[in-house]
Amino acid sequence: MVKKVFFLMLFITTCFGATSSNQIWQKGFTFLQFLETYKIPANVYWDLYQEDKELTAEIYAGVRYYTLIDDNNTLLQALIPLNDEIQIHIAKENETYKIDFIPVKYFSTTNSIALSIQKSPYQDIVDLTGDINLANEFVNTYKNTINFSRNILKDDKLALIYHSKYRLGRAFGTPDIKASLVETNGIPNFLFAYSDGKYYDQNGNGISRLLLQIPVQNARISSRFSLNRLHPILKDKRPHYGVDYAAPHGTNVKAAANGKVVFAGTKSGYGKIVEIIHENGLKTLYAHLSKINAKKGQQVKTGQIIGKVGKSGLSTGAHLHFGLYRNNKPINPLSNINSKKVVLTKEQKVEFLKLAKQYEEQLKIAIIDNLDSQAPSYFVLN
Numbered sequence: 001m002v003k004k005v006f007f008l009m010l011f012i013t014t015c016f017g018a019t020s021s022n023q024i025w026q027k028g029f030t031f032l033q034f035l036e037t038y039k040i041p042a043n044v045y046w047d048l049y050q051e052d053k054e055l056t057a058e059i060y061a062g063v064r065y066y067t068l069i070d071d072n073n074t075l076l077q078a079l080i081p082l083n084d085e086i087q088i089h090i091a092k093e094n095e096t097y098k099i100d101f102i103p104v105k106y107f108s109t110t111n112s113i114a115l116s117i118q119k120s121p122y123q124d125i126v127d128l129t130g131d132i133n134l135a136n137e138f139v140n141t142y143k144n145t146i147n148f149s150r151n152i153l154k155d156d157k158l159a160l161i162y163h164s165k166y167r168l169g170r171a172f173g174t175p176d177i178k179a180s181l182v183e184t185n186g187i188p189n190f191l192f193a194y195s196d197g198k199y200y201d202q203n204g205n206g207i208s209r210l211l212l213q214i215p216v217q218n219a220r221i222s223s224r225f226s227l228n229r230l231h232p233i234l235k236d237k238r239p240h241y242g243v244d245y246a247a248p249h250g251t252n253v254k255a256a257a258n259g260k261v262v263f264a265g266t267k268s269g270y271g272k273i274v275e276i277i278h279e280n281g282l283k284t285l286y287a288h289l290s291k292i293n294a295k296k297g298q299q300v301k302t303g304q305i306i307g308k309v310g311k312s313g314l315s316t317g318a319h320l321h322f323g324l325y326r327n328n329k330p331i332n333p334l335s336n337i338n339s340k341k342v343v344l345t346k347e348q349k350v351e352f353l354k355l356a357k358q359y360e361e362q363l364k365i366a367i368i369d370n371l372d373s374q375a376p377s378y379f380v381l382n
């Protein structure tokens with residue numbers, strides 16, 4: 001009994017003696033600097049598998065991370081998200097630390113909004129929801145189809161169905177737009193997200209996207225992109241947020257599309273890298289370079305040489321790790337390389353049209369409910 005009480009007391013003091021807090025990951029801050037800040041031996045990083053080292057390089061500036069620290073300023077636990085799906089979990093175990101990768105736990109809600117445009121689609125969405133990410137996402141979605149500054153009239157309608165994620169009581173990540181409508185001159189422009197993650201108009205025609213060029217010539221793909229959702233118990237599968245092209249050391253690496261260099265330097269795990277931001281908010285990453293031929297802030301053209309293939313930041317053979325991101329979310333580069341117009345198969349189209357009809361109905365309801373108006377006549381649904 002005495003023993004039990006003792007352990008209970010110990011448990012309570014442990015809980016009360018620890019402080020949890022959350023911070024924003026600052027620009028330029030690295031995982032190794034994080035370890036140093038909390039006096040965690042660097043070998044917990046160096047002992048990681050190569051693919052896990054690469055994953056730590058996926059932490060991006062602006063992400064909110066969580067720490068649990070005891071009275072002696074010792075870090076007990078930390079959670080650092082890499083994206084909406086996976087986070088690094090650091091835990092003190094006896095006198096050492098353990099690092100693993102675990103799924104981000106979140107719940108999501110479906111929201112709908114409708115508004116009549118007064119300033120601009122972007123500004124009106126921000127004014128109504130306070131969500132800059134949502135407004136950006138909306139603008140990106142229509143980027144290649146509509147010129148907002150030219151074609152929209154005051155009082156044109158806009159409606160959105162989207163999913164928002166929440167983690168530990170806060171909104172996080174970028175909202176997923178599932179269906180959207182924006183009028184231009186009173187004419188409706190619908191876009192619907194299909195299960196392949198791409199957007200289509202109400203007839204099932206894919207919208208044109210940024211096409212990427214292969215960044216290395218005559219290279220063999222040695223590892224493909226995979227999101228490999230982590231197994232919650234086994235945790236043995238790792239995602240691979242890019243495509244690896246095996247190529248001889250020194251082979252030219254070329255910009256996959258026009259854009260602006262936003263980073264050129266070293267990042268532990270990825271070695272020497274170049275990051276380029278493109279239209280539509282897309283970003284490409286070129287890692288393990290032996291040489292960098294680009295500068296931060298530089299405008300580059302498709303096919304321009306930005307570096308050379310190497311094996312910096314790793315122990316295995318020379319290759320280019322090529323990553324593609326949208327709002328810090330890794331996407332498969334191969335689905336954006338040299339691809340023709342997106343076409344749905346016959347079966348997909350049937351499924352898509354059914355889905356689009358449901359979304360159209362939800363958009364109609366959003367307009368009726370939020371704008372207190374009749375459904376516009378272009379909704380042929382009843």
Ligand SMILES: [Zn+2]
Pocket residue numbers: 223240242243244320321322
């Ligand atoms: Zn890779």
